[in-house]
Amino acid sequence: MQLFYTPDIDPANAHYFLNEEESKHCIRVLRLEKGNEVQLIDGKGGFFTALIQDAHPKRTILQIISTITAFNKRNHYLHIAMAPTKNIERMEWFLEKATEIGIDEITPIICQRSERKEVKTDRLNKIITAAIKQSVKAYHPVLNEPVSYKQFITKSFDGQKFIAHCENTEKTNLKAELTTSRRYLILIGPEGDFTPDEINDALHNNFKAITLGDSRLRTETAALEVCFEVNFLNR
Known part of the structure; x- marks a missing residue:
């Protein structure tokens, strides 16, 4: 299967023009x-099958022959808000x-103990x-711009809210x-964990405290454990 990401595709049109980057990959590389x-995904649930009409390395023309909407749509929505890791490669691995x-949405949150304050989302x-x-x-997860922890936890969210932390509390x-x-919205803290004040602030904003087991996990490992567990429980 040769798959291309085409976020600007219009399902109403019978043809689509690959941009120069994707055209070059399609014709010169593949x-x-x-x-x-070939197959196309729009990041919004659309899955398209197309035939190459003009194999041009700068502007390949495709004919759409079939369309599937809401392709493999999951029965839940997962938003993980995590402190960006000091080593950005660990966050890249998690994503x-x-x-x-x-996963549906990720928000980098800047906490009191965060060692990284900036994230290049591009x-x-x-x-x-x-x-x-x-x-x-067929769905492209949303990556939000970094936001302060205090600002983030006060935002409204229509669903279940959890905070995972390592403090010896209930x-x-x-x-x-x-x-x-x-x-679901789940908070994952920095390498040094959330502070007691941050945990209390989350609880006061209707987050429930959860444990991920007895092991002390790295930030990206804890976030991935949450991702796996939510998906597993929704099977």
Whole structure:
């Protein structure tokens, strides 16, 4: 399967023109020719099958022959808000793997103990795009710009809200609290964990405290564990 990300595709049109970058990849790298079949995803649930009409390395013309809407749409919505890791490659790894498993939205949150205060979302979005193509996902996860923790937790959210932390206080687990086929927002803290004040602020804003087990996990590992567990419980 030769898959291309085409966020600007119009399902009402019978033809689509690949941009120069994708055209070059299609013709020069993959060496596809006129009449070859390709698949397209728009990042909004659309999955298209098309035939190459004009194999031009700068502007390949495709004929759309079939369309599927809401392709492999999941029965839940997962939003993970996590402190960006000091080593950005660890966050890149998380985004790649979480996209492959299934995630809808990610927000970098700047906490009191955050060692990284800035995030370049352009590069991270490219990693997400590559991951949806590799895993054949028709939905492109939303990556928000970084926001302060205090500002973020006061925003309204229509669904279940959780905060995962390592403090020795009362906590439950996702299996006991999670209602399937819902919307979920889960907070993951920095390498030094959330501060007690941040945890209390979350609880006062209707987040429930959860544990991810006895092991002390890295930020990106904890976030991926949450991603896997939510998807597993919704199967």
